Amino acid sequence: MGNKWLSVGAVVASIAAIGLIAAKNVEGYTPHHILNVSYDPTRELYEKIDKTFAADFTRQSGEPVAVRRSHGGSSYQARQVASGAAAADVVTLGLPSDLEGIVKRGLIDANWRERLPNGAQPYYSTLVFVVRKGNPRAVADWPDLVRGSIEVITPDPKTSGNGKLTVLAAWGSVISRGGSEADARAFLKTLFDHTPFLVPAARAAGVAFAVEKKGDVHIAWENEALREVAESRGALEIVYPSISILAEPVVAWVDRNTTRNNSLPLAKAYLEYLFTDEAQEIIAEEGYRSFKPDIAARHADRLPSLNLFRIGLIARDWGDAQQKFFAENAVVDTVYTPKPRID
Structure with a gap:
């Protein structure tokens, strides 16, 4: 399904290696879960993304997965994560400067842009x-x-x-x-x-x-x-x-929290999924501008070319x-x- 950056099989193997896969699932309990702290208008987007990601993960691994979400003003959300009030495994924020505020507190590695495709920008907006x-x-x-x-x-x-x-x-x-x-x-x-x-x-x-x-x-x-x-x-x-303005929302996993939660393989797979063709189609359908030219072109009727300054x-x-x-x-x-x- 699309061009995954990390196969689900590899993720499952990594999770098993650090002991997150339970030998026997308790009914109603999801052993794999992460928290995505996001900005306010992405509610509908991540509701859809999370369903397709979870379904694909479960189909290939046989293991259930859950993504919890928190939404609010981007700058407020960033401060919540930086202060420890929101224990995010991943952040998906509206401005690079909001994410950099978390980096300055030592929760995210300084090389966060190099760890994901397109400088860790899964889409653009305005x-x-x-x-x-x-x-x-x-x-x-x-x-x-x-x-x-x-x-x-x-x-x-x-x-x-x-x-x-x-x-x-x-x-x-x-x-x-x-x-x-x-x-x-x-x-x-x-x-x-x-x-x-x-x-x-x-x-x-x-x-x-x-x-x-x-x-x-x-x-x-x-x-x-x-x-x-x-x-x-x-x-x-x-x-x-x-x-x-050309808005450049960015994403990253939160190193301190994923280390503490043993959730890095799942958090990484989740964010890498955002850059696949399947996720990029959902992104465009929800009114965000795909970074992939072919997908952006298919949605140009709703997302026309605009004069945007950097x-x-x-x-x-x-x-x-x-x-x-x-x-x-x-x-x-x-x-x-x-x-x-x-x-």
Whole structure:
């Protein structure tokens, strides 16, 4: 099935060697299990991925497997893992800088990008706009978000990867047009002036906009926008701005926890599965952009070619962007007026 990077048979042999396969399974007990700590909008994606991975593992090994999941704002989730509050075997996070925060605490080896294909990036994404049917506020691009009394729904950049990407995409939209950093800072401040409240994570922002009908436009992960529009039965539409940011979600196994849990072979197999053709098809079906050109091309009707800038336009890399925009007294702290929180 596809191009597995590590055969299930090899994984089973490795697991048996470290004593994780029980001689006799207790009814209702799954001897092989890992915890995936992920960011907020990946709930539906990993529900499907986990089913196909578990079914394949069991079919080839005869042993049951379970993947438990935890979802929340990407930055919040990363802090939970780094502090030990969430004992993740694997992390699947929205921003490389969130994962690097765990590396700095010594839980993940510094060479994590070299251990999986494509620099440990199983897919790409971006931010788009969701508006009400007919686009009554005539929102077409980033400058339109700060017109008149328009209310913008976006998550809190202190806790959410979506919130951080909103900051970076808005800033880059100004720089890409030849604006200065002073212009970008002024635009970002005005954008926050148009946000009536902040929520801790992406899914909560979508609920506020699509279900509770708050605000005029939602700045959303592309996959979330596709889901919201599909579930709205014609009440919502997607607007693709003229430019947005190339988001680069990343994954890694958590060395300290997999060593303690004796779960490394299963955690490694799980993450390697994400890069197989079978998993990449699921990824594309769920509204994420496959790193494999042939699979991406098959889904181009739903995921069209876009003008996306890389993080290098506005910072040296993702780590530099974290310091420049989100560290204490950095850009966000100079433009961000504390908002009411809806948890």
